[in-house]
Amino acid sequence: MNKEGLHDQAEEQDKLHRQVERASLFTHTSLTGLAARVNESESFLYALIDLMIQKGVIAPEEVIEIVQQVRKELIEKQEVAHPGLAMRVDGDEGGEHTPVNCEERWHVCNAICCKLDFALNAEEVESGRIKWDMGRPYYIRHEENCFCAHLNLKTKQCGIYQNRPGICKKYSCAKDIRIWKDFEKMELNYDFINTHLREAKPKLIDSPMFTDQKIVYKNEL
Ligand code: SF4
Ligand code: SF4
Numbered sequence: 454m455n456k457e458g459l460h461d462q463a464e465e466q467d468k469l470h471r472q473v474e475r476a477s478l479f480t481h482t483s484l485t486g487l488a489a490r491v492n493e494s495e496s497f498l499y500a501l502i503d504l505m506i507q508k509g510v511i512a513p514e515e516v517i518e519i520v521q522q523v524r525k526e527l528i529e530k531q532e533v534a535h536p537g538l539a540m541r542v543d544g545d546e547g548g549e550h551t552p553v554n555c556e557e558r559w560h561v562c563n564a565i566c567c568k569l570d571f572a573l574n575a576e577e578v579e580s581g582r583i584k585w586d587m588g589r590p591y592y593i594r595h596e597e598n599c600f601c602a603h604l605n606l607k608t609k610q611c612g613i614y615q616n617r618p619g620i621c622k623k624y625s626c627a628k629d630i631r632i633w634k635d636f637e638k639m640e641l642n643y644d645f646i647n648t649h650l651r652e653a654k655p656k657l658i659d660s661p662m663f664t665d666q667k668i669v670y671k672n673e674l
Pocket of ligand 1: 553554555556558559562563564565566567624625626627632
């Protein structure tokens with residue numbers, strides 16, 4: 454292998470290393486967060502139920518009824534603990550598509566739309582052709598510069614053009630106010646770009662196995 458080939462190989466290994474690191478971080482923080490919630494809830498819950506049954510305050514069958522009610526409430530309030538996975542479900546977005554001449558805009562936009570974040574759909578994940586972020590399954594993978602991992606920055610071409618995600622196929626920046634302040638005058642929306650289209654570091658969840666925070670009951674809130 455020549456020097457250039459070795460360099461490319463080392464670069465690919467660095468990228469993979471970054472992804473594995475993010476994946477471990479994601480797994481660790483998700484599981485720790487969930488374990489902490491489960492441990493805490495379990496100890497309080499069992500203690501409370503035992504006490505109430507012992508004191509004759511409630512009957513075991515009443516517990517079952519109230520548990521079902523609480524489960525329903527958690528689902529309605531979207532407070533069910535989950536590991537933070539996201540998958541796109543495409544609706545029937547039959548809206549008007551305004552074609553854009555990218556080549557005449559690249560000198561201004563620098564393909565900034567390929568920094569936008571989105572989740573893949575099930576088909577795209579299963580195809581195995583599109584890289585997703587192991588730190589945030591199943592979002593499209595971004596490099597440290599925030600550009601999509603499939604974008605060739607030199608040519609501004611999509612490396613998986615034929616197999617690019619459906620959301621990319623349908624995308625037009627013509628009416629996207631996140632990208633353009635003024636589409637005709639080619640004025641970018643730097644407020645949005647500088648705030649949202651920068652590298653997002655994975656968030657660490659601070660979750661000790663048992664919390665020493667003051668216990669707040671619902672009626673104290
Ligand atoms: S779709 Fe718009 S933002 Fe994206 S590369 Fe083309 S002109 Fe630039
Ligand atoms: S898949 Fe291609 S078109 Fe879609 S964001 Fe990535 S580089 Fe851009």
